[in-house]
Amino acid sequence: MKAITLSRVSTNDQQEGHSIDAQKARLKQYCNKKSLEIIKEFTIIESSTQGKRKEFHEMLEFAKKQKEIIAIVADKIDRVQRSFKESTILDELIKAEKIELHFNTENIIIGKDSKASDIMMWDFGIMGAKTYVLNLSDNVKRSLEYKKNHGEYGGRAPVGYLNFKNTEGKSDIKIDPERAYLIKKIFNLYATGTTSCHQLAKKCKDWGLTNNFSNAKTLSHNVINNLLKNPFYYGMMQIKGKLYPHNYEPLISKELFDKCQEIRTGYKKQNFRQVKNDFIFKGLIRCENSDRIVSCDLKKEKYVYLICRDKNNPEKKIFVKEEVILNQIKEVFKSIKIPNELLENIKTHLQNSANAEREFHKNQINKFEKESCDIQKKLDVLLDLRISLSITQDIYDKKAKELKERQQEINAELSILHNADKEFGITLTSIISLASRAYEIFESSKIEQKRQLINFMFSNLRMNGKKLRFDLRKPFNLMIDLTNHPEWLGWQDSNLRMTGSKPVALPLGHIPRRSVKK
Numbered sequence: 044m045k046a047i048t049l050s051r052v053s054t055n056d057q058q059e060g061h062s063i064d065a066q067k068a069r070l071k072q073y074c075n076k077k078s079l080e081i082i083k084e085f086t087i088i089e090s091s092t093q094g095k096r097k098e099f100h101e102m103l104e105f106a107k108k109q110k111e112i113i114a115i116v117a118d119k120i121d122r123v124q125r126s127f128k129e130s131t132i133l134d135e136l137i138k139a140e141k142i143e144l145h146f147n148t149e150n151i152i153i154g155k156d157s158k159a160s161d162i163m164m165w166d167f168g169i170m171g172a173k174t175y176v177l178n179l180s181d182n183v184k185r186s187l188e189y190k191k192n193h194g195e196y197g198g199r200a201p202v203g204y205l206n207f208k209n210t211e212g213k214s215d216i217k218i219d220p221e222r223a224y225l226i227k228k229i230f231n232l233y234a235t236g237t238t239s240c241h242q243l244a245k246k247c248k249d250w251g252l253t254n255n256f257s258n259a260k261t262l263s264h265n266v267i268n269n270l271l272k273n274p275f276y277y278g279m280m281q282i283k284g285k286l287y288p289h290n291y292e293p294l295i296s297k298e299l300f301d302k303c304q305e306i307r308t309g310y311k312k313q314n315f316r317q318v319k320n321d322f323i324f325k326g327l328i329r330c331e332n333s334d335r336i337v338s339c340d341l342k343k344e345k346y347v348y349l350i351c352r353d354k355n356n357p358e359k360k361i362f363v364k365e366e367v368i369l370n371q372i373k374e375v376f377k378s379i380k381i382p383n384e385l386l387e388n389i390k391t392h393l394q395n396s397a398n399a400e401r402e403f404h405k406n407q408i409n410k411f412e413k414e415s416c417d418i419q420k421k422l423d424v425l426l427d428l429r430i431s432l433s434i435t436q437d438i439y440d441k442k443a444k445e446l447k448e449r450q451q452e453i454n455a456e457l458s459i460l461h462n463a464d465k466e467f468g469i470t471l472t473s474i475i476s477l478a479s480r481a482y483e484i485f486e487s488s489k490i491e492q493k494r495q496l497i498n499f500m501f502s503n504l505r506m507n508g509k510k511l512r513f514d515l516r517k518p519f520n521l522m523i524d525l526t527n528h529p530e531w532l533g534w535q536d537s538n539l540r541m542t543g544s545k546p547v548a549l550p551l552g553h554i555p556r557r558s559v560k561k
Contacts, residue, residue: 046079046114046145047106051087051122063088066118073147079114096129103132106142112154116145120168127169192440194290194447196280201273202226202254202262203294216291223294225252226276230295233271234302237326237494240264240271271303278451288451321490324349324368324504327497331507333357339365351506363509371511372497376482379500415453418446 050066063086074081083105087098106113117123123144124130136142137155144153149168151161190197200206200216203226209215225247232238232246244264253259254266262270270276277300278293279286322339330337333352340348340362347365352358422443429439485496497504503514 044079044114044143045082045109045111046074046116047083047085047102048074048081049085049087049102049115049117049122051117066122069118069147070116073145074116077114077145079116079145082109082113099129103136103142107136109141112140112143114143114145116147118146119148120146120165124169130169192287192444194288196275196289196291200255201275202252202266202270203276204291205255218292218294219255222252222255225250226270227294229267229270230276230299230303233306234299235495235498236306237498240267243267268307271307274300276300278454288447293454322347323365323490323493323497325494327494328368328504328506328511331505331512337506349506351508354507361508363506367509368506368511372501373482373485375500375513375515376485379481411453415450418450418453422446422450 048067048070050063050070052063052066067084067086071081073079085098085102085105087102102115106115115123123146124133133142133144133153137144137153140155144165146152146165146168149164151164153161153165196216197214200219203219203223204216205219207215207217229243229247232243233240241264244262244267247262247267251261253261274281274286275289275291276294277297278288278291280289322341324337325339326336328337328349329335330351332354335352338350340350342348348362349365349368351361351363353361425434425439425442425446428434429436481500485493488496500516501513502516503512505512
């Protein structure tokens with residue numbers, strides 16, 4: 044009789060004597076003993092309980108095409124199946140005298156004339172294999188439950204982290220020294236509200252940032268979108284829709300993560316629609332008449348127009364040359380100046396503010412670090428109580444979870460404080476530099492830098508036809524020189540907001556600077 048051999052392993056079966064080479068050797072020995080002629084060998088690496096088992100069905104199709112009964116020889120029953128779902132198909136082929144099943148280890152043959160005891164052995168073998176799978180599944184579930192309740196992540200580390208074996212030989216996760224900095228950069232850029240996932244994907248390509256798989260592909264915009272949604276980066280792991288604190292060092296603060304979610308889900312989100320060209324005002328201005336984002340269009344590959352809506356007919360489009368609005372922005376940049384007599388006073392004031400901020404941060408950091416240290420002592424005591432069996436596992440898990448969650452909150456607060464201390468110094472430098480030569484910096488900047496400068500200085504940008512209305516962020520709202528722009532004063536109401544029948548380019552929340560006595 045002619046035969047085909049089936050050697051199969053799943054990803055977890057390479058151990059326990061299930062290797063392909065060992066199976067093949069035993070099957071050849073069996074066929075020689077039974078005088079079976081091997082016409083084809085099938086080697087399958089797949090799970091017998093998941094998926095459509097494509098290779099398994101290809102083997103059956105090959106057997107059906109033969110003109111005589113084919114013996115399918117396997118090392119054990121569980122190499123062929125670990126559930127009853129294939130039994131119906133195999134039964135039909137056996138009754139049609141297309142195949143026989145030969146199981147080496149169990150030493151049984153299932154054919155058309157098999158005894159009831161052999162068929163029962165086959166069924167019991169399948170049942171045993173299925174029970175093994177179910178028990179294995181239960182063990183995996185228990186292991187995952189233990190891991191998540193103890194802050195251990197059981198999957199592949201996200202980009203910015205690496206899986207590795209610790210000194211105890213257990214799987215662990217650490218920060219990836221090559222990618223972590225760039226992951227932080229992605230979050231920080233997205234949090235500005237002016238950079239889309241598509242634009243970040245281009246930057247990742249320029250940076251050479253790849254995933255941590257063996258194929259090392261650059262990050263696509265979909266991957267970046269999922270990355271921005273992953274709470275793992277601020278200290279929480281998401282498992283089946285629930286959040287659990289993990290034990291690994293966070294890359295970003297919870298505050299930065301939340302800011303990115305606000306932008307990603309629409310709140311404070313700019314218009315990131317991809318167009319052929321980058322425009323200065325893309326997604327930055329709203330139409331005052333329709334409350335829609337002002338869109339940009341390129342005509343004749345040369346002229347850029349901003350598109351807003353007519354006041355009396357919001358469906359009617361009004362095309363305004365970009366330079367008309369850009370000139371109004373430039374006038375504001377020109378008007379921002381710090382008189383020399385005030386510059387030193389401002390620097391002194393800002394420095395005093397910085398010192399006060401640092402003192403506050405120092406006190407807060409000391410407070411949180413002390414609380415974190417106290418929590419760690421409580422966790423150590425709790426562990427000692429559990430080891431001595433003074434408390435139950437349930438009590439330990441519940442209390443340890445509460446303490447770890449609070450510890451995670453403290454770590455998030457510490458991260459915010461450390462970042463705030465750095466950002467405060469950067470902001471001081473930026474404000475003084477920008478205020479001293481705002482127009483010069485703006486004029487010499489590229490499109491992306493112009494967008495960032497506008498976003499840094501302006502808020503609530505709105506268009507009404509050719510007129511631009513806006514708020515200036517602090518402290519720039521106090522640095523406007525109105526000497527050459529008296530029309531910006533407009534008509535002020537009691538809240539110092541600009542009102543009147545003639546809309547002009549003006550800051551909505553502007554407070555006129557008081558004259559300085561020499």
